Amino acid sequence: MQTKYSWYSLLKAGLSGQDWDQAIPLIQPKSKYDVIIIGGGGHGLATAYYLAKECGINNVAVVEKGYIGGGNTGRNTTIIRSNYLRDEASSLYEHALQLWEGISEDLNFNVMFSQRGVYNLGHNLQNMRDIERRVNANVLNGVDAVVVDANEIKQQIPIINTSKNARYPILGASYQARGGVARHDGIAWGFARAASMIGVDIIQDCEVIDIEVEEGRVKGVKTTKGEIKADRIGCVSAGHSSVLAKMAGLRLPIESHPLQAFVSEAMKPVLHTVVMSNAVHGYISQSDKGDLVVGAGIDGYNSYAQRGSTKIVEHAAAAILELFPIFSRVRMNRQWGGIVDVCPDACPIISPTKVEGLYFNCGWGTGGFKATPGSGNVFAHTIAQDKQHPLAEPFHIDRFTTGALIDEHGAAGVAH
C-alpha cells in the first residue's frame, strides 16, 4: 500500500518508529502488457509514468535488469540546463527543464532540484564568440541565458582562478540561472513510485535476453523472469541500446563509451553553483551533502565495462585544479564510470524503427540526465500515438540517412 507523502505521513511514520509504507512494490511480471519499457532508469521510468498519466495507457511494464536507478541515472553528475545551440535541441531540453521545475510536486517526491545556475566558461576569443552566438540563439528560443565577463565570474565565485597568467585564462562564460542540479537517483525513485501508484508494473532484476519479432512486428520479450508479450516495446537502455537492437535484427548509429566521474570527501559549502568548461575538459559542482562532484570526458574506445582509463580522470582533475587551485589538497573519495551511448551528432534518437511496434529512445550520450522528464514525456507520446511527438520529430533515426543531423557538439560534445 502506497500513501501520498505529506507533513502528516512524515509525522505519523516518524512517531511510529519509521514504519514507512513500501515505496515501490516488488512484483513478478504478468504474461502480457500493452507496452513494455526496457530499462528502468530515469528515462524509462519517466516514459512509463507519462504513458499512464497523459496517454491513458496503464497496462505498462518497466523491466530492469538490475535495480532502478542503478545504471547511468545513479552515475552521472546531475547537471541540468537547456542552453543548447540548435533550435531542435534547445526546444527539447527546455521542455525537460520546464518539467523539472514542477517535478517534485507532480511526483509527490522531493528530487532536490536546485536551480543554482550553470556557468559554461570560455578561455579564448573563439570560445567567447561561440558563447555569444549560443547565448543569442538561446534568447531567441526563449531560453534564459546571459554572457558574463571574468570580473562578474570572480564576484560570483571568489575561489575561481581568473588570473591572466593561467594556462587557460578565463575570459568569460555563458550563464543559465535556471540551470542547476538534482538528486540523481531521486528522479528514478520519484518516477518509479509515482508510476507504480497509477498502475505501472516495475519489475526489477529482470533482464531481457531476446526480443521476439514476427513478420516485421514486435511480439514480446524473453526475460530472465519468463516471456512477456506486448504489441509495443520501448527500448530505453542507454549504453546497451545496440545490444537490444541486435536482438531485434537492427543496427544503430551508436557507440558505447565509458564516461567517468568522481567525488571528494564531504566538506563545508564552498561552491554554490555549477561550473563547466569544454576547453579544459572538466565540470564541477558541490552536492548538498558537501562533496565536490567532478565529471570527466569519455574514453575514445568502445566499452561496456563501467570503468575507464586513469588518464581521463587525471585530465579532469588537472582541469579542475587549473580553475580552482584551492582544491589542490582536497581528498577524493570515490570514482566510477558509466556506459554512455554516443550518437555521431551528439543528439538523441527518439524514434520508431523498421520493426513495427518497436521504439528506441537512446543516443543521449554524455548528457541525458538533464533531459529525463522531457525525454520520457515525448517518448511516451511517441509510443502511445505511434507518431513522433512534435518535439521528437527532428530526432528520428532517419536523420542519419537523410543527412538532417543536429550538430550539437558545440554545446554537448564534452561537458555535461
Added chain:
Amino acid sequence: MLLIHCPYCKESRDQSEFSPAGEAFIARPKNPEGISDEEWADYVFYRTNHKGNHWEQWVHANGCRKYFLVERSTISHQILQVAPFGARNNETEL
C-alpha cells in the same frame, strides 16, 4: 589503463601513446555513386558496437604514427591480439 603492443614498433607501450580510431574492417563502398542513401548511412554512421570481443583500429600517435588492428574485449578491456593491416587478406575470419 591498457598496455598495447604495437605490431610495427614490436614493443608494448602505455595506452597514453596511442589513440583509438574506431571499429575495424569498415570498407569504403567501391561504387560510391551507385549505392543508396541507406547504404551510405550504414557506412558513415552505423556501427556494430559489439559487446564482447571486438576488432578495432588504434594509431600509435606518439610513436610510429601507424594504424593497426586490435582485438579487445569491450567487457573486460583485455587485449586478445594485435595485427598490422593486411594480415586479414587471406583469412576468412580473423
